[in-house]
Structures are given as C-alpha cells and as structure tokens.
Amino acid sequence: MNDFDDSVLRDQLQRLGGHGPDEAGAYLALQQRVGVAKRRRAAAVVGGLGVTLMVGFAAAAYQPPSSSRLVPANGGGDEVVLTLPTTVNNADTTSSSTVISTPTVNGNTDNTDNTSNANNPGNSSPSTSAPQTGTDSTTPSPIDVPATTAHTVPHGHATTSAPATTTAPTVPATTTAPTVPTTMSTVPSTSSSVPTNFTEDASASSTGGRATVHLQNGVLSLVTYSASAGHDCVVDPPSNRIRITCRPTLFNTVGNTSHLDFSIGLDGHLVALSTET
Amino acid sequence: MMNDIRMVDDLESLFRAHHGRLVRALTVACGNEQIAADAVQVAFVKAHLKWRSIMSYDDPVGWIRRVAINNMRDEHRRESRKQRVVDRLGAEPEVQVQAPQLDEVAAMLAGLPRQQRLSLALFYVDGLSVAETAATLGISEGAVKFHLHQGRSTLRGQLGEGVHHE
Numbered sequence: 001m002n003d004f005d006d007s008v009l010r011d012q013l014q015r016l017g018g019h020g021p022d023e024a025g026a027y028l029a030l031q032q033r034v035g036v037a038k039r040r041r042a043a044a045v046v047g048g049l050g051v052t053l054m055v056g057f058a059a060a061a062y063q064p065p066s067s068s069r070l071v072p073a074n075g076g077g078d079e080v081v082l083t084l085p086t087t088v089n090n091a092d093t094t095s096s097s098t099v100i101s102t103p104t105v106n107g108n109t110d111n112t113d114n115t116s117n118a119n120n121p122g123n124s125s126p127s128t129s130a131p132q133t134g135t136d137s138t139t140p141s142p143i144d145v146p147a148t149t150a151h152t153v154p155h156g157h158a159t160t161s162a163p164a165t166t167t168a169p170t171v172p173a174t175t176t177a178p179t180v181p182t183t184m185s186t187v188p189s190t191s192s193s194v195p196t197n198f199t200e201d202a203s204a205s206s207t208g209g210r211a212t213v214h215l216q217n218g219v220l221s222l223v224t225y226s227a228s229a230g231h232d233c234v235v236d237p238p239s240n241r242i243r244i245t246c247r248p249t250l251f252n253t254v255g256n257t258s259h260l261d262f263s264i265g266l267d268g269h270l271v272a273l274s275t276e277t
Numbered sequence: 278m279m280n281d282i283r284m285v286d287d288l289e290s291l292f293r294a295h296h297g298r299l300v301r302a303l304t305v306a307c308g309n310e311q312i313a314a315d316a317v318q319v320a321f322v323k324a325h326l327k328w329r330s331i332m333s334y335d336d337p338v339g340w341i342r343r344v345a346i347n348n349m350r351d352e353h354r355r356e357s358r359k360q361r362v363v364d365r366l367g368a369e370p371e372v373q374v375q376a377p378q379l380d381e382v383a384a385m386l387a388g389l390p391r392q393q394r395l396s397l398a399l400f401y402v403d404g405l406s407v408a409e410t411a412a413t414l415g416i417s418e419g420a421v422k423f424h425l426h427q428g429r430s431t432l433r434g435q436l437g438e439g440v441h442h443e
Binding site for chain 2: 003004006009010012013014015016017018020021023026027029030033034037038041
C-alpha cells in the first residue's frame with residue numbers, strides 16, 4: 001500500500017468527490033424507499049397467492065366430461081338386463097321391418113345373421129330382432145301383436161333352458177346411438193319437445209323369454225316374443241307401455257316369474273327393462 | 278421486536294458510517310454525484326430488505342459496495358443504450374446539465390479507463406486496501422496494482438505539467 005500512497009492525489013480525488021450528501025436526509029429517503037419496496041413486495045405476494053388460489057379453484061371445479069357417467073345401481077338382487085335401441089331408421093319404416101335374425105334355439109342366440117343389411121345399406125348396426133314376417137309396421141296400433149308372431153321356441157321343444165347370460169350380449173350402446181331426427185312431431189304421450197318421428201327396435205330377454213318391440217312415431221308395437229323352455233308368456237293389456245310376463249309352467253319348479261317392460265323414455269327412445277321376481 | 282430494532286440500529290449505524298464515503302468514491306468513479314447517490318441508496322434499500330441474511334456476512338459493507346457499483350454500471354449501460362437510440366433516430370440529444378465540478382482533475386479522470394477510475398476511487402477516496410479493492414472489483418490484486426500505477430502515473434504527470442505551467 002505504501003507504494004501507492006500519494007497524499008496529493010488523495011486530496012485531489014477526495015476534493016473531487018465533494019462533501020457528500022446530507023446523511024439525515026439520505027436516511028429518510030432510504031426509509032421511504034424501503035417502505036415502498038415492502039409494500040410492493042407485499043402486493044406481489046398477495047397477488048401471487050390470489051392467482052394461485054384462483055387457479056386451484058378452477059382446477060378443482062373442472063370436471064372432465066368422461067368422468068360424469070351414470071352407473072346403474074347394483075342393489076336388490078334382481079337381475080336387470082337393459083338393452084339399448086338397436087335399429088334406427090329415419091328414412092323408410094318398411095325397409096327396417098325386414099330385420100331378421102336367427103331366433104333363440106337351445107339357449108343360443110345367433111346375432112350374426114342379419115340379412116336385412118343387404119336391403120338396407122344405411123343400417124350398419126346389427127340387430128337382434130326376432131323374425132318379423134308379415135308384420136306391417138307402417139300402420140301400427142298402439143299395442144300391435146301380429147297374428148303371425150312366431151313362437152319360435154315352442155313349449156317343451158327346447159332341450160335346455162335359456163340362461164339369462166346367453167341373451168345379454170347385445171349391440172353395444174356406443175354403436176347404436178340413435179340420431180336425432182330433424183323434424184319434430186307432437187305425440188300425446190310424450191312431451192312436444194321430444195322427437196318421436198323415428199323408428200326404433202328394442203329387445204329384452206330374461207330367463208322366462210325374450211321379446212322385441214318396435215317404436216314408430218311414438219307408438220309402441222310388439223314385434224315378437226318367445227318363451228323359454230318351461231315358461232309361458234302373457235302380454236298385458238294395451239297401455240302406453242308393453243309388459244310381457246313370463247311365468248314358469250306347472251312342471252317347472254325352479255323357474256322364476258319375469259317381466260319384460262318396454263316404454264318410451266323421456267328422451268323419446270325405447271326403454272327396455274327386464275326384472276325377475 | 279427487540280431484534281428488529283437492533284437490526285435497524287445496526288443498519289442505520291452502518292449507513293451513517295459508510296454512506297457518504299461510498300457516494301464520494303462512486304462520484305469520482307462515474308463523474309456524476311446524482312447517479313452515484315442513487316446507486317448507493319438502492320444498494321442500501323436491498324440491504325435493508327435482506328438484512329437478516331446480509332448481517333451474517335463477513336463483510337456486509339463489501340456486499341453493499343459491490344451492489345452499488347453494479348447499480349452504477351447498470352445505470353451507465355442504460356444511459357449508453359438511450360444515447361444510442363437517440364443517435365439512431367437522429368433526434369436532438371438531451372441537453373446534459375453537467376455539474377460544474379469538471380475541473381482539471383475531473384477532466385483527466387474522465388479520460389481514464391473505467392476500471393482505473395474505479396480502482397483509484399476505491400483506493401484513494403473510499404480508503405480500501407489493494408486486497409479489498411481487488412475483492413470488490415472481482416479482479417486480482419496484481420490487476421489492481423497495475424490500474425493504480427497506470428492511473429496515478431497519468432494523473433500525476435498531467436497534474437505536474439499543470440502545476441509546472443502555473
């Protein structure tokens with residue numbers, strides 16, 4: 001340090017630096033700036049917390065659409081088989097009435113034979129409808145049980161009883177979602193806002209039998225029904241719904257009474273319900 | 278609460294002991310007392326906000342000094358950028374009201390490189406040693422000695438000529 005000690009130069013430079021600022025005034029200015037900086041920092045912290053809370057609430061409130069699915073209740077012990085609509089045709093009702101599938105024989109249901117696809121290219125979804133020969137679906141009555149409805153499985157003819165699980169495989173709901181028609185019509189039994197001018201088929205089955213119902217212009221008609229071995233099926237009187245009750249015969253001591261209910265849902269589509277008691 | 282008051286008292290004593298000297302040193306280094314005072318005050322504000330951690334340092338004043346020098350350099354860069362933009366736009370430059378302290382020594386100091394000015398200011402005005410000056414500027418002691426030698430030679434030569442002419 002002694003090598004660079006130069007009192008003349010030191011004095012010159014210190015004189016150049018001036019007398020320096022007022023210490024008291026500088027300290028007051030410092031305190032003011034510290035206060036401003038603290039307030040700014042507090043505002044930033046509060047703002048950050050607010051933004052974080054908002055983002056958190058938004059993330060908690062967000063629910064993806066896929067998570068809001070309805071799951072059927074699994075209580076009561078009764079087996080319930082729901083079958084969604086399998087055939088939707090807005091163009092021509094006569095062409096959709098020719099859907100034919102192999103009926104239940106010996107407890108097996110063949111859903112692969114669908115000859116109507118050749119005549120109806122627009123109907124790409126397979127159908128599990130029972131034979132519908134001779135049924136004129138263009139002028140259905142509220143409850144129309146055709147005279148030619150085929151009891152495809154005669155009583156006592158089947159060698160084995162048809163278990164409920166064999167009739168369960170139906171067309172997946174995702175492939176048979178009906179399209180909403182573009183024109184609307186007023187049907188007394190349904191709300192005016194519900195579209196009804198389309199056709200729809202639905203099948204339901206239970207251990208006592210199976211049935212297929214046709215919906216056209218808001219009117220239900222029974223296409224076919226068949227009883228399983230050891231059961232008799234009875235169609236309830238006409239109303240705004242169709243109920244087929246299948247009871248075991250006298251020789252069947254292990255069977256249960258089952259009901260196949262078809263009705264029009266709030267959305268105008270067919271609702272099929274199978275219950276056993 | 279007592280700790281806070283004690284901390285504030287410590288910072289206040291530190292401020293009163295070093296503020297004026299630091300402002301004078303940076304005034305010599307940059308040639309503008311206003312810029313120097315602002316840079317030192319911003320450094321003390323940062324020290325106040327972080328005083329709990331800074332008070333545990335070995336040399337809190339050294340930290341404040343380095344922050345003040347960095348602030349001064351940032352201000353110098355801002356002024357340089359602003360001047361470049363003004364020159365590029367072809368506008369009339371702002372009239373700089375220069376303090377009437379640019380005497381002979383100040384004019385000679387303005388001609389020195391910035392690192393030499395800083396070395397001279399910290400060594401002769403702030404009273405730091407060569408090692409402290411090197412630590413503050415982030416350079417080696419040999420570099421500080423070189424800057425001091427070069428700066429003193431330049432100033433002494435011109436001051437001697439001035440005295441000789443008088």
